[in-house]
Amino acid sequence: MPFAIYVLGLAVFAQGTSEFMLSGLVSDIATDLGVTIPAVGSLTSAFAVGMIVGAPLVAVLSMRWPRRRALLAFLVTFLLAHVVGALTGSFAVLFVTRVIAALANAGFLAVGLATAASMAGPQAKGRATSILLSGVTLACIAGVPLGAILSEFWGWRSAFWGVALISAPAVIAIVAAVPAEPVDPDATSAKHELRALGSPKLIVTLLLGALVNGATFCSFTYLAPVITTVTGLSSGWVPAALALFGVGSFAGVNLGGRLADRHPIQLLSIGSAALLAGWLLFALTAGNPVAALVFVFVQGTLSFAVGSTLIARVFYTAAGAPTLAGGFATAALNVGAAAGPALGGLALAAGFGFRAPLLVSAALVAGAIVLSATRLGYRDRRSAKPVR
Known part of the structure; x- marks a missing residue:
């Protein structure tokens, strides 16, 4: 793999840390800025909405930029948003910085996925995708706990400074490692790529990615009460369980990267059932x-093996939309990340207990399997139709 792809993974690690670290900073931010905890919780929602809306939109707007320039613009914007967030004493300004950071993150991930897939070559898109997504899993393992530790000793602002500091080397490395290639004048237009994205097979692949990621984040979001209330372990076990899930997700991304290019159908079929x-x-x-x-680790592994393979399939399926495929894949992942916890929350609010998110996750994966089987059946019926 080209070194530049690992550089992009470093930047994704910083962005993943930013996306998830607020869970450990809520109380400190609320106290320091004089707002309620639900208000601080809205920062997470703002980031998620920015990722969903921003990924395809920013990808379209940046189509006529050289990829290195687009990556640098998004990453520098992301870095500066965290510097302003670390300095501000206004909750409104902090809210705006989260939206800007989400838009920049969405644009970077969309262009980064497309860049990695093109640099890796036509037969290694799954491996390249897994390297970028491993940045997200490493953020769960190391970045988020590190943010909580920094906040504990030096306040919540130090976590924002930490994300900015991690981003800075990635900026320098992108300048050094990503080729400064001009925009191809014969490249497809946004209108052409949007038409290519209307492929039924691609739409189904994006829906499958959203369902599987929804299942993943539904249970991950409520893992702490499952461990303490259902399993009966002390709260001290929660960080260990979260880290175990993160280790499993890292293993899953790497497993998907090794198999997604050579045996995608087998991995998706067996992995989804498992x-x-x-x-x-x-x-x-x-x-x-x-x-x-054991299941925390196993489900982390399976979730990210299947999920990363589906994202790789987006790039194989969307050959006619090499730039916008990354934006829509990013949006699909974040639709799942927002919808899964919401559905789990509804099940909890209905009084079904803390096992409910696990069952909601099972239902979402079952929906993905049914959708995939329906699509295959429809394709088989069409191919079997006699020609007149």
Whole structure:
């Protein structure tokens, strides 16, 4: 793999840390800025909405930029948003910086995925995608806990400074490692790529990615109460469980990267079935500490192996939309990341208990399997139709 792809992974690590770190900073921000905890919670929602809306929109706007210039513009904007966030004493300004950071993150990930896929070559898009997505999984393992530690000793602003400092080397490395190629004058237009994105096969692939990612984040969001309330472990086990899920997700991304290019159908078929069975078994055995911790790791692995493979399939399917495919893949992931926890929250509010998010995750994966099977059946019926 070209070194530049690993550089892009470093930047994605910084951005993933920023996206998830607020979960450990909510109380400190609320106290320091004199706002309520639900108000601080809206920062997470603002970031998610910015990612969903921003990914395809910013990808379209940047289509006529050289990719290195686009990557640098997005990353520098992201870095500066965190500097302003670290300095401000206004919650309104902090809110605006989160939206700007989300838009920049969305644009960077969209262009970064497309850049990595093109640099890796036509037969290694899955491997390139997995390297970028491993930045997100490493953020769960190391970045988020590090942000919480910085906040504990030096306040929440130090976590924002930390993200800015991690981003700075990536800026320099992109200048050094990503080729400064001009825009291809024969490149497809935004209108052409948008038409290519209307392919039924691509739409189904994006929906599958949203469903699987929704299942992942539904259970990940409520993992802490599952561990403490259902499993009966102390709160001290929560960081260990989250880290275990992160280690599993890192393993899953790398597994997907190794198999997504050569055996994608087998990985998706077997992996989806195992993922569904795993969420059901996790819900049934969550009261057993050993079984619960084993399933935390296993489900992290399966979720990201299947999810990263689906994202790689987007680039293979959307050959006619090499730039916008990354934007729509990013949006699909974040639709799932927003919808999954919301559905899990509805199940909890209905009084179904803390096993409910695990069952909601199972239902979302089951929906993905049914959708995939329906699509395959429809294609088989069309191919079997006699020609007149």
